[in-house]
Each structure stands twice: as structure tokens, then as C-alpha cells.
Amino acid sequence: MAARRNNPSGIVPTIQNIVSTVDLDCVLDLKHIALHSRNSEFFPKRFSAVIMRIKDPKTTALIFASGKMVCTGAKTEAQSKLAARKFARIIQKLGFPAKFRDFRIQNIVASCDVQFTIRLEKFACTSHGAFSTYEPELFPGLIYRMKQPKLVLLIFVSGKVVITGAKKRDDFYTAFDNIYSVLAEFKK
Amino acid sequence: MGDAYCSDCKRQTEVVFDHSAGDTVCSECGLVLESHSIDETSEWRTFANESADNDPVRVGGPTNPLLADGGLSTVIAKPNGASGEFLSSSLGRWQNRGSNPDRGLILAFKTIATMSDRLGLVATIKDRANEIYKRVEDQKSSRGRNQDALLAACLYIACRQEDKPRTVKEICSVANGATKKEIGRAKEYIVKQLGLETGQSVEMGTIHAGDFMRRFCSNLGMNNQAVKAAQEAVQKSEEFDIRRSPISIAAAVIYIITQLSEEKKPSLKDISGATGVAEGTIRNSYKDLYPHVLKIIPSWFAKEEDLKNLCSP
Numbered sequence: 001m002a003a004r005r006n007n008p009s010g011i012v013p014t015i016q017n018i019v020s021t022v023d024l025d026c027v028l029d030l031k032h033i034a035l036h037s038r039n040s041e042f043f044p045k046r047f048s049a050v051i052m053r054i055k056d057p058k059t060t061a062l063i064f065a066s067g068k069m070v071c072t073g074a075k076t077e078a079q080s081k082l083a084a085r086k087f088a089r090i091i092q093k094l095g096f097p098a099k100f101r102d103f104r105i106q107n108i109v110a111s112c113d114v115q116f117t118i119r120l121e122k123f124a125c126t127s128h129g130a131f132s133t134y135e136p137e138l139f140p141g142l143i144y145r146m147k148q149p150k151l152v153l154l155i156f157v158s159g160k161v162v163i164t165g166a167k168k169r170d171d172f173y174t175a176f177d178n179i180y181s182v183l184a185e186f187k188k
Numbered sequence: 189m190g191d192a193y194c195s196d197c198k199r200q201t202e203v204v205f206d207h208s209a210g211d212t213v214c215s216e217c218g219l220v221l222e223s224h225s226i227d228e229t230s231e232w233r234t235f236a237n238e239s240a241d242n243d244p245v246r247v248g249g250p251t252n253p254l255l256a257d258g259g260l261s262t263v264i265a266k267p268n269g270a271s272g273e274f275l276s277s278s279l280g281r282w283q284n285r286g287s288n289p290d291r292g293l294i295l296a297f298k299t300i301a302t303m304s305d306r307l308g309l310v311a312t313i314k315d316r317a318n319e320i321y322k323r324v325e326d327q328k329s330s331r332g333r334n335q336d337a338l339l340a341a342c343l344y345i346a347c348r349q350e351d352k353p354r355t356v357k358e359i360c361s362v363a364n365g366a367t368k369k370e371i372g373r374a375k376e377y378i379v380k381q382l383g384l385e386t387g388q389s390v391e392m393g394t395i396h397a398g399d400f401m402r403r404f405c406s407n408l409g410m411n412n413q414a415v416k417a418a419q420e421a422v423q424k425s426e427e428f429d430i431r432r433s434p435i436s437i438a439a440a441v442i443y444i445i446t447q448l449s450e451e452k453k454p455s456l457k458d459i460s461g462a463t464g465v466a467e468g469t470i471r472n473s474y475k476d477l478y479p480h481v482l483k484i485i486p487s488w489f490a491k492e493e494d495l496k497n498l499c500s501p
Contacts, residue, residue: 117429120394121394121396124394125393125394133376133379135375136395136433137355137372137395137435138356138368140431140433157431158431
């Protein structure tokens with residue numbers, strides 16, 4: 001993991017959620033899984049996947065009949081991989097020849113606080129207006145779609161910023177560095 | 189009667205215009221300078237109370253550049269009394285049955301016109317909304333979308349672009365069946381489509397409470413003093429850190445101003461009806477505004493003691 005960022009403010013975004021996918025590479029019988037495990041729910045009429053939860057790391061997995069699995073709720077990349085492996089182990093113990101193929105992190109959500117209130121209307125009017133959407137009637141935060149790296153930031157009046165859509169940790173560190181210098185101009 | 193150059197006399201001479209024959213005649217030598225001039229005065233007089241059956245106007249409505257063929261509306265008429273004849277009556281049927289590429293467009297324009305009528309919008313906004321709708325429709329990807337929400341969103345964007353924004357709730361009230369959420373989603377979709385088409389051309393400023401002040405105040409029948417005071421108050425309130433939707437702030441400011449004036453005070457319910465903001469939200473916004481009320485309300489409108497008399501939330 002990269003060491004501390006050289007951001008002049010010293011603020012570092014904290015990861016809140018990581019979504020990852022992995023291919024177990026075998027066809028699964030969801031009914032069998034649901035009946036033989038305690039911590040799962042399966043309502044085929046509502047959604048065609050088994051929803052399984054484990055306590056440590058506290059994560060939830062959606063397991064599909066094709067053998068693909070989505071793992072959500074972890075707070076670090078290592079935890080996400082560990083949790084995915086634990087889910088794969090459970091499937092293995094239930095009698096399916098599960099493997100661990102193509103583990104990929106799909107989305108990382110992080111949040112941070114810039115510690116000052118922000119004038120969102122001014123922000124949307126400037127040259128950054130092309131990337132921002134600020135519609136106070138619809139949503140109280142400004143939606144900033146950054147092009148490089150390609151992710152979305154939700155910026156609120158209180159100064160809290162939510163960064164989502166990153167696939168790597170470095171992406172959102174870069175994004176936050178970029179946005180911090182801009183936000184400082186619009187301090188209230 | 190005028191002066192023109194006569195080629196026979198070789199100088200400017202007085203010229204007579206003969207209306208009966210349409211000739212321009214030189215009064216000195218009698219040479220006809222121009223003949224068969226076209227009379228441009230009106231051919232007939234139209235009275236307001238006359239029936240429209242016998243209207244001899246030969247032109248149709250104004251051309252609409254948005255429609256495929258300019259909106260030419262020539263139809264083959266059914267001849268009087270000769271409906272036995274096969275050819276003429278079926279020609280009319282065949283013309284109408286043929287694919288009219290604009291039918292969806294015409295229907296959409298009609299819906300937009302109804303909605304803007306209900307809101308009392310000027311033709312500029314209606315035309316802009318039509319234009320936006322046509323541009324979105326040109327990109328075929330809008331098939332499966334909720335048509336009502338799409339049209340309502342076109343109208344919303346048109347109002348915004350003309351700097352006369354209407355709240356989404358107001359648009360909701362005239363759009364049949366579209367919810368606030370659907371209109372919001374349709375609006376995002378349209379903005380994206382227009383951005384894709386013309387590279388970031390969509391210019392829409394953020395809404396401010398002041399844009400709606402005039403309208404809300406006149407809905408409630410406030411007098412001019414109050415309206416001016418309310419507009420100033422809203423301008424000043426933008427300095428402070430009040431984290432509320434601009435419409436809610438506008439509603440709360442109206443509440444404060446009407447409480448301060450001596451005239452008939454509208455209840456929270458009346459203000460809620462005029463602005464579309466819920467009563468609870470107005471109360472909460474009032475709570476947020478109360479600490480700053482001294483600085484927001486202009487001093488020429490209300491004195492300090494009146495402000496102290498304002499009920500504490």
C-alpha cells in the first residue's frame with residue numbers, strides 16, 4: 001500500500017465500501033446452497049441469486065447460478081479478497097468444485113471532510129461547470145464527474161466529499177488532491 | 189401623385205398614378221411609365237363576428253421548421269355530393285393512411301403546448317421546449333422512456349434556459365402522471381443527450397430563491413412593499429450558511445415577511461399551497477432563518493421591535 005499522500009492539507013479519504021467480483025467457475029445449485037447454509041437468503045421470485053453474509057470481515061455476497069459472485073461491504077482491498085475466499089470456501093464445503101478465478105475490484109467508495117463549508121452554486125458556474133451537476137431541488141449535493149481519473153464525486157455544502165467509481169486506491173487519492181485545490185477557492 | 193424621371197421629357201416631372209388601370213402616367217407628356225402595377229392593399233375585410241366557414245384565406249398556418257416538411261397541411265378534400273365516385277374519395281383516405289413521419293412529433297408538440305398553456309408560459313418557452321424535444325427525438329435512443337416525463341423535462345429545461353425557472357413541483361402539477369423523480373431523471377437524460385450531440389452546449393444556471401419570489405408573492409397577493417422586501421431579504425440570505433433548498437428558503441422568507449406586515453396574513457397552509465413547499469419544511473426553514481432574521485429583513489420594512497415580536501420557532 002502506498003504511504004501517506006503529500007496533500008498539503010493532510011486530509012486522507014477513508015474507504016467506506018469495496019465491491020468486487022470473482023468467478024467460481026462452476027455451475028451452482030442455488031436451492032441447495034440456500035438450504036444447507038445458515039447465513040443465506042434466497043427468494044427466486046424477487047432476485048435470482050443467493051445473498052450470503054459472513055461476520056468477519058462483515059461482508060455480503062451475491063452468488064449466482066452461473067458461478068459468478070459479487071462481494072460487497074469490505075473496508076480494504078485485502079479484506080475484500082479474504083472475504084471472497086471465505087465465501088468460496090463455504091461453497092466448496094457445500095460440495096461444489098469452486099475455484100477462485102479473476103478476482104477483480106469493481107468499485108471503491110470513499111469519503112472525507114475538507115473541514116470548511118463550500119459555495120456550490122459558485123462552483124457550478126465556473127469552468128468546472130461542464131463536469132458538475134448541481135440541482136438543489138433534486139439532490140442537495142453537487143455531482144462532479146471527473147474525467148481523469150474517471151470517477152464521480154459528491155460534494156456537499158458541509159464540506160463532506162464522497163468519492164465513488166474508483167477501481168484503485170490511487171485513483172481516489174489523485175482525485176481528492178485535484179478537487180481539494182479547487183474547492184479551497186470556493187470556501188464560504 | 190409623385191415625382192419620377194420621365195424618359196420623353198428627360199427630366200423629373202410630376203407623375204400621376206391611375207388606380208383603375210394601374211398605370212403610372214407622366215402629367216406633362218402623357219407617357220405611361222409603368223403599367224399593370226400590382227395592388228397591395230387588402231383584398232377583403234375580415235370581421236370578428238363573422239363565421240369562419242367562408243374564410244377566403246389561401247395560406248395555411250406559419251411554417252414550423254421543426255417538422256419534416258415545414259408543416260404543410262394540404263389535404264385532398266372530399267367533393268360535395270359526388271361521394272359515389274370511387275377515385276376522389278379514396279384518394280383522401282389514402283393520403284391520411286400514408287405514414288405521417290411527424291405524427292409523434294405533432295402529438296408531442298400539442299402536449300407541450302397544453303402544459304405551457306396551463307402554466308401561462310410565453311410562446312418563446314414553448315418553442316424552445318419543442319426544439320429541445322426535437323433534438324432529443326432525433327437520437328433514437330429515447331424510445332422506451334416515459335413520454336410524459338420527457339416532455340415535462342423538456343419544458344423544465346426550456347424555462348431554465350430562458351431564465352424563468354419553474355420548480356419541478358410546478359411542472360409536476362401540469363404534467364399528467366409524471367413524478368418529481370421521473371422528471372428529474374428525464375432531465376438528466378436530456379442534458380446528457382444534448383451534451384453528446386453538440387459537445388457541452390447545455391447552459392443552465394443554478395436556481396436561486398430570488399427567481400421564484402415574484403411569482404410566489406403574486407400568488408399570495410402580497411403588496412408591492414412586501415414583495416420588494418422579500419426580494420431584498422432573499423438576496424441577503426444567500427450570504428449566510430443556510431443548508432436548505434432555495435425554494436424552502438423562499439417560502440420561509442415569505443412567511444416572515446407576511447407575519448411582519450399588518451395586512452391579512454396568509455397561513456402556513458396558504459404559503460404551502462402557493463410555493464409547493466410542505467408546511468413542516470417551512471417551519472424548519474423558519475427555524476434555520478430565525479437567528480439571522482435581523483440581518484436579512486431590510487430595515488425600511490420592519491423595525492427592531494416588530495422583529496422581536498416574531499414568534500420564536
